[in-house]
Amino acid sequence: xxxxxxxxxxxDRHAVLEExxxxxxxxxxxxxxxxxxxxxxxxxxxxSGRNVRRPDRTFATMDHNVxxxxxxxxxxxxxxxxxxxxxxxxxxxxxxxxxxxxxxNGIVHVIGPELGLTQPGKTIVCGDSHTSTHGAFxxxxxxxxxxxxxHVLATQSLWQSRPQTxxxxxxxxxxxxxxxxxxxxxxxxxxxxxxxxxxxIEYTGEAIRGLTMEERMTICNMSIEAGAxxxxxxxxxxxxxxxxxxxxxxxxxxxxxxxxxxxxxATDEGAEYDxxxxxxxxxxxxxxxxxxxxxxxxSVHETVPAPxxxxxxxxxxxxxxxxxxxxxxxGTKMTDIEIEHVFIGSxxxxxxxxxxxxxxxxxxxxxxxxVRAMVVPGSQEIKRRAEKEGLDExxxxxxxxxxxxxxxxxxxxxxxxxxxxxxxxxxxxxxxEGRQGKGARTHLVSPAMAAAAAVTGSFVDVRDLDKAxx
Amino acid sequence: xxxxxxxKGNVGVLNRVNVDTDQIIPKxxxxxxxxxxxxxxLFYDWRFNADGSDNEDFELNQPSAEGATILLADHNFxxxxxxxxxxxxxxxxxxxxxxAPSFADIFYNNCFxxxxxxxxxxxxxxxxxxxxxxxxxxxxxxxxxxxxISDDHGFETTFEINDYLRNMLLKGLDEIxxxxxxxxxxxAYEKQVNA
Ligand code: SF4
Numbered sequence: 001x002x003x004x005x006x007x008x009x010x011x012d013r014h015a016v017l018e019e020x021x022x023x024x025x026x027x028x029x030x031x032x033x034x035x036x037x038x039x040x041x042x043x044x045x046x047x048s049g050r051n052v053r054r055p056d057r058t059f060a061t062m063d064h065n066v067x068x069x070x071x072x073x074x075x076x077x078x079x080x081x082x083x084x085x086x087x088x089x090x091x092x093x094x095x096x097x098x099x100x101x102x103x104x105n106g107i108v109h110v111i112g113p114e115l116g117l118t119q120p121g122k123t124i125v126c127g128d129s130h131t132s133t134h135g136a137f138x139x140x141x142x143x144x145x146x147x148x149x150x151h152v153l154a155t156q157s158l159w160q161s162r163p164q165t166x167x168x169x170x171x172x173x174x175x176x177x178x179x180x181x182x183x184x185x186x187x188x189x190x191x192x193x194x195x196x197x198x199x200x201i202e203y204t205g206e207a208i209r210g211l212t213m214e215e216r217m218t219i220c221n222m223s224i225e226a227g228a229x230x231x232x233x234x235x236x237x238x239x240x241x242x243x244x245x246x247x248x249x250x251x252x253x254x255x256x257x258x259x260x261x262x263x264x265x266a267t268d269e270g271a272e273y274d275x276x277x278x279x280x281x282x283x284x285x286x287x288x289x290x291x292x293x294x295x296x297x298x299s300v301h302e303t304v305p306a307p308x309x310x311x312x313x314x315x316x317x318x319x320x321x322x323x324x325x326x327x328x329x330x331g332t333k334m335t336d337i338e339i340e341h342v343f344i345g346s347x348x349x350x351x352x353x354x355x356x357x358x359x360x361x362x363x364x365x366x367x368x369x370x371v372r373a374m375v376v377p378g379s380q381e382i383k384r385r386a387e388k389e390g391l392d393e394x395x396x397x398x399x400x401x402x403x404x405x406x407x408x409x410x411x412x413x414x415x416x417x418x419x420x421x422x423x424x425x426x427x428x429x430x431x432x433e434g435r436q437g438k439g440a441r442t443h444l445v446s447p448a449m450a451a452a453a454a455v456t457g458s459f460v461d462v463r464d465l466d467k468a469x470x
Numbered sequence: 471x472x473x474x475x476x477x478k479g480n481v482g483v484l485n486r487v488n489v490d491t492d493q494i495i496p497k498x499x500x501x502x503x504x505x506x507x508x509x510x511x512l513f514y515d516w517r518f519n520a521d522g523s524d525n526e527d528f529e530l531n532q533p534s535a536e537g538a539t540i541l542l543a544d545h546n547f548x549x550x551x552x553x554x555x556x557x558x559x560x561x562x563x564x565x566x567x568x569x570a571p572s573f574a575d576i577f578y579n580n581c582f583x584x585x586x587x588x589x590x591x592x593x594x595x596x597x598x599x600x601x602x603x604x605x606x607x608x609x610x611x612x613x614x615x616x617x618x619i620s621d622d623h624g625f626e627t628t629f630e631i632n633d634y635l636r637n638m639l640l641k642g643l644d645e646i647x648x649x650x651x652x653x654x655x656x657x658a659y660e661k662q663v664n665a
Pocket of ligand 1: 063064107108109128129130346347348406407410411428429
């Protein structure tokens, strides 16, 4: 048999129907639902008298606009209505929901893996573009719109054309102290915001193999920022070990058989991709974005570029617009940029290892004067665990705010936002204009770099922190 | 969804290019949990004055556009954000057919998912229809079965449309309806993989 990529294997196993001249009908194993993109889909079902085909393959949570401070009183009436609507819909159609009072509540892309819902070889969809996060387990996971949410609810399938495959290989070993966030920001900065268009990216190479599951999730999460339809990593023993014992994973002897099946999805030796990119792990430095798209990033040791640095007139124009919005002057050292806010959270970087890394930096230090720093765990489970380890105390002692879980300042649909004209070091995934609030200026970084920015008030290579703080 | 086979109705003329989805339905109205009821906000910033009264200068507020179900617009209608609230709002307001020289891709596809027929006609024909309809009630008959548009004064033209999409509207099938015709395949698949 010809060697195959993981994407081809998953596709072949899930194509319900393949006919000439139209897209394939793809079976969906898992559908994650949240409060913002689902209400009209459920309403559509009701209006046409349809049912949810597989409530057992559907799982709902509330995350986008939940408050992260006091969860008992919700001041935003529209948010409240969206949450109540989701609860009522889940009740009506028999779907399990991790509502705001559930111990399982959290960001949709954090709780899927946490509960063991996310597994290798699965097709997974959700009405949120960062669904690619689940690809870390070797699942084919992508975001969909409201009509498609309704379509999956009713039919457990979607019409999709077979994607192109792309390998992104991170070759060699990372320098010490480089995180998964630095890897993905470096990849996007190097190859651009649309190099993945039309493709599913598979991340390979020694540096990727060496990552934990949580780090792999950070990488796959931002595939969409490279324009890709999805991103994934072939499963290996690290994947299997992570999943063992989780709620939705089989127990006992069945587990071995299950694990073997999972591993069989990994890309075969010698399989060919439609496109390939390579980056040398050694060249990756701690990254900071300076602009308004995630590809506009540089090493913390570099300076803000000038429009003339653009390779094309369009790129030059984009740089100019970004600099204006971000109020930055070309040639400014990244380490001279001062910030007023720090956000550690989002489905990119809010898992326990992210919090540990940030806490290690915060430990024994204090948030700089004039800086407001906030830590928002990705799920209630992560929050409990962090509190057990005493991380909340470390953060609070250093002057960080310690919050309940949710999307929070990743998209600022809830009361958390950055005021106009102010600057934020953020561990989230999008630095678009207005993303963290009208006129807010976002710089994307890793959790350790965000914590370092919090205690110094400006960007600094976290590896030089001791020198910087004395 | 209501099938569209032959539709006869008055036209509303919106002689503007690049009408984007944020103009069709401004973003302050997106937070509803229903998909109905968006019609009252259609073209909100154009339709109403700052004090909430009707803007008498707006094209669709003219007596000639009263009860219009066919919208005539210029190039690149429906560009901008992919929000599905735009076709929801047009449908809820009463539009069943939109005729323009060109449409934005995602919007064009979203129309079929929501029971609206978008028709591309050559620029000169669209402009002629706009001329006919701008000052008085002007009815068109859109025959989807035969892919023809005509008026009561001898005008007649034909239009192109993808068979699959045409069929969807003729039968009043939404995409889910079409997929459900393959339900046996989905059942068989689930059985086979023991899902
Ligand atoms: S944290 Fe941000 S990117 Fe992730 S699901 Fe929430 S809003 Fe989307």
